[in-house]
Amino acid sequence: MNTKYSGKGVQVLVIDVTGRKDATQKVATEMAYKAPVLLDDKEFARKAYSILGTPTTYIVDPSGRMIFKHVGYGPGMEKVLEQEIDLLLARKTT
Amino acid sequence: MKSGLWILVVVIVAGIVVGYVLKDRMKPPEPGSEQAALTSIGELADSEAKIDRLQGFIADYPASELKQRAYSMIGKEMLDALKDTTRFVGFARQTIEKEADPESKALMYYRLYNIKIDTRPEEAALIGTELLKVPIDVGWVYNYIGYDLAERDRDLDLAMALCQKSVELSKAREDSAMCVDSRGFVYFKKEMYKEAVADFEKSVELYGEPYEDVLGHLADAYRKVGDSAKAFATYRRILVMGEHEQARAMVDSMMTSERYSPRKREMFEDGLWQERTASAKPAVAFAMPTLEGPTVSFDPASGGIVVLNFMSPT
Numbered sequence: 001m002n003t004k005y006s007g008k009g010v011q012v013l014v015i016d017v018t019g020r021k022d023a024t025q026k027v028a029t030e031m032a033y034k035a036p037v038l039l040d041d042k043e044f045a046r047k048a049y050s051i052l053g054t055p056t057t058y059i060v061d062p063s064g065r066m067i068f069k070h071v072g073y074g075p076g077m078e079k080v081l082e083q084e085i086d087l088l089l090a091r092k093t094t
Numbered sequence: 095m096k097s098g099l100w101i102l103v104v105v106i107v108a109g110i111v112v113g114y115v116l117k118d119r120m121k122p123p124e125p126g127s128e129q130a131a132l133t134s135i136g137e138l139a140d141s142e143a144k145i146d147r148l149q150g151f152i153a154d155y156p157a158s159e160l161k162q163r164a165y166s167m168i169g170k171e172m173l174d175a176l177k178d179t180t181r182f183v184g185f186a187r188q189t190i191e192k193e194a195d196p197e198s199k200a201l202m203y204y205r206l207y208n209i210k211i212d213t214r215p216e217e218a219a220l221i222g223t224e225l226l227k228v229p230i231d232v233g234w235v236y237n238y239i240g241y242d243l244a245e246r247d248r249d250l251d252l253a254m255a256l257c258q259k260s261v262e263l264s265k266a267r268e269d270s271a272m273c274v275d276s277r278g279f280v281y282f283k284k285e286m287y288k289e290a291v292a293d294f295e296k297s298v299e300l301y302g303e304p305y306e307d308v309l310g311h312l313a314d315a316y317r318k319v320g321d322s323a324k325a326f327a328t329y330r331r332i333l334v335m336g337e338h339e340q341a342r343a344m345v346d347s348m349m350t351s352e353r354y355s356p357r358k359r360e361m362f363e364d365g366l367w368q369e370r371t372a373s374a375k376p377a378v379a380f381a382m383p384t385l386e387g388p389t390v391s392f393d394p395a396s397g398g399i400v401v402l403n404f405m406s407p408t
Binding site for chain 2: 009010012021023026028035037038039045055056057060061062069072073076077080081083085088
């Protein structure tokens, strides 16, 4: 997704809520993440973003609001996120 | 309900179970030697050495909060690295017999159930029956197995008993919310739609924050009892949180059958967008170290679109 929207002001950040570097490194390598992987070793996400289960995905709009939220991951999720980004990009220009 | 309509849920429930297990892991690492010992074991390359040292760790620190993680690591090593199911089943059985810690036992039952359901699904119910007889004071494992059986349309009476038990065992509000939703899902599968509606409504209330999959269950149940106005409003609530393939399809088909004009559809979209922006909470800035090392910061005031993906490695 990072590649598709590069140059359009869309950034992807992956945050590991466990802050466990060893295990996360393994997953990041296997999945060939292109986005930076941040290590949350101070439980920040759970407190400030009330993360109940993982994965949880938020899309933050240009005004700094969490406009879309998804808990869980399933087939079609990538498509949904792309739809939402396209919606935001379209709203931005109109 | 269309089969597979809410297929995401299995993934999510698994995610929640993981989240549950992680709650303990997410406690700040203890400064003592336990964390260091476990980390150094995790770095070993040889599976046998790892298993051996992990068993040593459990023996050395019988009261450690990290014990469950050690058990989990042994399971991973035997099943994923060595692919020796027979050995793991033996180990799990031994642990259930000897271990006093209920969370560690629950982890073993969770693994045993998953092995059975993948290899001999007709025997998977036995694990659930056994859990009811034991019983252990860990709600999530009852919830997981009960929901999974229902999702597969298997042993619905047992699934109901397991979910009922998980509701009784759940203490925290968010755990109750999840278990009541699962029980509602079993009612739904048993075609007891009124009971399903009651449980899903209760779950939505317990969660407080809207939760797309529980709302999806509730909307489906409203349709089954013939309350299409509430069903439509509930699918719409999902869309307020974000785009959703099934909720979008349902809303579309309901608008079509209500003969919505293009103008009325446009008004629906505008209203939806307004509610999205009005209900969206401001994001909080943060800075964290990355896998590569350097700290990366996120600033919601930067004016761009940012996808924040909170995950955990399992």
